[in-house]
Amino acid sequence: MKTIKYYIIAGLFALSMASCGNSNAKNNENNNSKNLKEMKFEKVALPYATDALEPVISKTTIELHYGKHHQAYIDNLNKLIVGTEFENADLETIVKKSDGAIFNNAGQALNHNIYFTSFKANGGGEPQGKLGEAIVAQYGSFDKFKEEFNAAGATVFGSGWVWLAKDASGKLFIEKEPNAGNPITKGLTPILGFDVWEHAYYLDYQNRRADHLKEVWKIIDWEVVSSRY
């Protein structure tokens, strides 16, 4: 009987230690997320509901792309810069000056901040004002510009971006960038970027990247995008 009692007490003690361990693990988890929150970079707030861009970009894609992929770039960046020369730098400076893993995550953090703020429900149409005029002056028409931009996006080999960018004189450039590339590394200002990583379109368009690119124009918030010119 004494032996049974001993086993019951030992079992209860082990259970209580395990539960204490779990609670410590949970505390550590909370501390980690709190630390991350206190760190510098956060992803840009999504200026629309996750289903607002349907059917061009589905709610599921936004939830994964913005909620998981973009968050991971931000979290990785915040961890990677600790103790480096970039710890107190702004995001654009990090993209311009870093390489390797820090560049990859900083580039993607910046790229997705620009990308997710370029859209709105029932967007589309054509840019007005100076950007609209510059596009027509340089490419002949907005449709010709779109054609050239789409062709560039469709032919980025593997993962990457296609960008509309400008130089200091206002001249426009369509730039194909691999992986986390952003035209600011070439001294240009990014105005509009289409993400051609498969995570941006595969759930909705599978391998039909060109079809996705044609549709994205329907959700552009030209007021926001034109303000970058």
Ligand SMILES: [Fe+2]
């Ligand atoms: Fe992406």
